[in-house]
Amino acid sequence: MSISTALRSVAAIRYVTPLREGGSLPGLVEADDDGLYVVKFSGAGQGLGALVAEVIVGELARRLGLLVPELVEVDLDPALGAAEPDPEIQDLITGSAGSNLGVDFLPGALPYTPGGPWRPDERLAADIVWLDALTTNVDRTPRNPNMLIWHDRLWLIDHGAALYRSALEGVVALVPREWFAGDGPETYVDYLIRRVQSAAFAAEAERARAGA
Numbered sequence: 001m002s003i004s005t006a007l008r009s010v011a012a013i014r015y016v017t018p019l020r021e022g023g024s025l026p027g028l029v030e031a032d033d034d035g036l037y038v039v040k041f042s043g044a045g046q047g048l049g050a051l052v053a054e055v056i057v058g059e060l061a062r063r064l065g066l067l068v069p070e071l072v073e074v075d076l077d078p079a080l081g082a083a084e085p086d087p088e089i090q091d092l093i094t095g096s097a098g099s100n101l102g103v104d105f106l107p108g109a110l111p112y113t114p115g116g117p118w119r120p121d122e123r124l125a126a127d128i129v130w131l132d133a134l135t136t137n138v139d140r141t142p143r144n145p146n147m148l149i150w151h152d153r154l155w156l157i158d159h160g161a162a163l164y165r166s167a168l169e170g171v172v173a174l175v176p177r178e179w180f181a182g183d184g185p186e187t188y189v190d191y192l193i194r195r196v197q198s199a200a201f202a203a204e205a206e207r208a209r210a211g212a
Helices: 048-063 087-094 122-134 185-198 200-211
Strands: 008-018 027-031 036-040 071-076 098-104 147-150 153-156
Touching (some): 027 071, 036 071, 048 098, 048 122, 122 153
Parallel strands (some): 008 071
Antiparallel strands (some): 071 098
16 A cells, blocks of 8 residues: 655635534635535634644544545635635635645535444444544544544544644654644654553543443
8 A cells, every 4th residue: 555645735716615613614615626625724723733633643543444534735725715705714714825734525424423323343443442542632522523424434534633742754744844833743753652652542542441
């Protein structure tokens, strides 16, 4: 399996609609490859650190065999927000000119509901708990699992709240350099290496499993 050394890049050509879920106001955008992407804006309140975490945790999950929608770098022209009547969204688009994160839009996907008719097998559930424990992802909860059912398979989304600091060289290299503010990529690599070596996250995962 070949491993990419950079995110695929696309250019936004049309701002379709805001997605008013959560505090970051992501938007659905059409790109020059005819694809639709949920764009996480660089100018959102969570800052560039959230984009860094999205790439690192999402691509780490992919390398572990978990399903994650394709992540791309989206070049955004601030003029695309001119037709948007909401001044808050206009400001968000204007303040996010240039490099942003795009998440491939999965048409018709439904939110995963714990206790619903679709249930992951034990191995898949354990792998997700392991990933969240390793990356200190506090944003996957029973009320908001941040998982989708698409084509009868489970897809993981929204990892911006993970990695308070962190990550591993292969996936860190995918993050555009200009997204790192203050801490360099080495900080992320060192954090996760220390965490794996200590095995502390495994104990955290076991406590989470026992309390479920």
